[in-house]
Amino acid sequence: MSFKESLILEQVAFNSEGLVPAIVQDAASREVLMMAWMNRESLRRTLTEGRTWFYSRSRKELWAKGETSGAIQDVHDVYYDCDGDTLLVTVTQHGSGACHTGNYSCFYRKLDLR
Amino acid sequence: MSFKESLILEQVAFNSEGLVPAIVQDAASREVLMMAWMNRESLRRTLTEGRTWFYSRSRKELWAKGETSGAIQDVHDVYYDCDGDTLLVTVTQHGSGACHTGNYSCFYRKLDLR
Numbered sequence: 001m002s003f004k005e006s007l008i009l010e011q012v013a014f015n016s017e018g019l020v021p022a023i024v025q026d027a028a029s030r031e032v033l034m035m036a037w038m039n040r041e042s043l044r045r046t047l048t049e050g051r052t053w054f055y056s057r058s059r060k061e062l063w064a065k066g067e068t069s070g071a072i073q074d075v076h077d078v079y080y081d082c083d084g085d086t087l088l089v090t091v092t093q094h095g096s097g098a099c100h101t102g103n104y105s106c107f108y109r110k111l112d113l114r
Numbered sequence: 115m116s117f118k119e120s121l122i123l124e125q126v127a128f129n130s131e132g133l134v135p136a137i138v139q140d141a142a143s144r145e146v147l148m149m150a151w152m153n154r155e156s157l158r159r160t161l162t163e164g165r166t167w168f169y170s171r172s173r174k175e176l177w178a179k180g181e182t183s184g185a186i187q188d189v190h191d192v193y194y195d196c197d198g199d200t201l202l203v204t205v206t207q208h209g210s211g212a213c214h215t216g217n218y219s220c221f222y223r224k225l226d227l228r
Contacts, residue, residue, distance in 0.1 A: 008225050023137050023146060030144035032137060035200040047225060079221035082213050086149040088221040099196050107193035107202040111122050111161060 001044065008047065009040055013084040019055060020087055024098065027076040027090040033098035034106040036065075038087065043078075050075045052089060071095030115158065122161065123154055127198040133169060134201055138212065141190040141204040147212035148220040150179075152201065157192075164189045166203060185209030 001009075014020050019037045026033055038046065042053035042062050052065040052073040066072030073091035080087055097104035115123075128134050133151045140147055152160065156167035156176050166179040166187040180186030187205035194201055211218035 011223075011225060021135055021149065023149065025146055032139055032146065032202050035135065035137065035195065043225075078225045080223055080225055081149065081220040082215050082217070082222075083220075086220075087225075088146050101196050103196070106195040106197075106200075108196075109125075109194055111125060111157075111192045111194055111201075 005044055005048070009043060011084055012040075012043065012080055012087070014040065015085070017057075019057070020085060022052075022054065022087040022089050024052065024073060024089050024091055026093055028092070031105050032107055033073075033091070033093060033104070043087070046075060046089065047078060052091060065098075066095060069095060069100070071097060073098070119158055119162070123157060125198055126154075126157065126194055126201070128154065129199065131171075133171070134199060136166075136168065136201040136203050138166065138187060138203050138205055140207055142206070145219050146221055147187075147205070147207060147218070157201070160189060160203065161192060166205060179212075180209060183209060183214070185211060187212070 012020055018039050021035055022038045023035050024033045036054040039055040042055045045053040054063055056063050072094045076090040078087060078089050099106040126134055132153050135149055136152045137149050138147045150168040153169040156169045159167040168177055170177050186208045190204040192201060192203050213220040
């Protein structure tokens with residue numbers, strides 16, 4: 001990892017498991033597509049390669065979004081919040097969408113009490 | 115808690131600490147404003163009262179967004195994702211914005227390697 005990469009990644013407050021939640025938003029429509037977790041290495045790859053990489057907490061491994069499905073995400077910008085413990089990644093979504101169910105966004109269901 | 119409230123809340127997969135991350139998005143501009151955590155009771159109040167309530171992991175207590183600052187959030191819709199373990203809350207933001215720094219969104223800084 002380069003010195004510049006280290007400096008950039010120091011701005012992020014990874015949790016006790018070394019992870020940070022990353023919200024993914026469509027850069028054009030501004031639809032929120034998904035939320036997944038990143039560790040330092042997946043964030044470094046996301047920033048350097050310009051495509052989203054995440055960390056699977058169940059499989060305990062890095063994964064490249066769209067590697068098998070083709071639904072890759074080209075990264076526009078990566079924002080971090082006031083506490084430095086959450087990321088917002090704006091992307092161009094390719095393929096059928098961000099969700100493994102075939103929906104464009106993972107947030108396709110509503111909770112409704114009224 | 116009513117039977118209907120219980121049924122609604124069963125759709126959400128709270129983590130081992132009883133929490134779920136809630137992304138808050140401006141319903142009009144679609145800007146992502148913040149991310150905070152909810153437990154069952156804060157989600158129940160958010161759904162029934164139509165204003166956002168969260169759970170502070172540091173203070174270990176419920177908090178009503180905007181209670182002291184006036185920056186309350188009127189809830190439009192609450193979505194849950196394909197895994198049921200992340201929420202997306204669309205709101206009308208009141209006051210100066212969502213962030214305690216005075217910024218409208220908490221995501222006002224970019225990570226940039228290029």
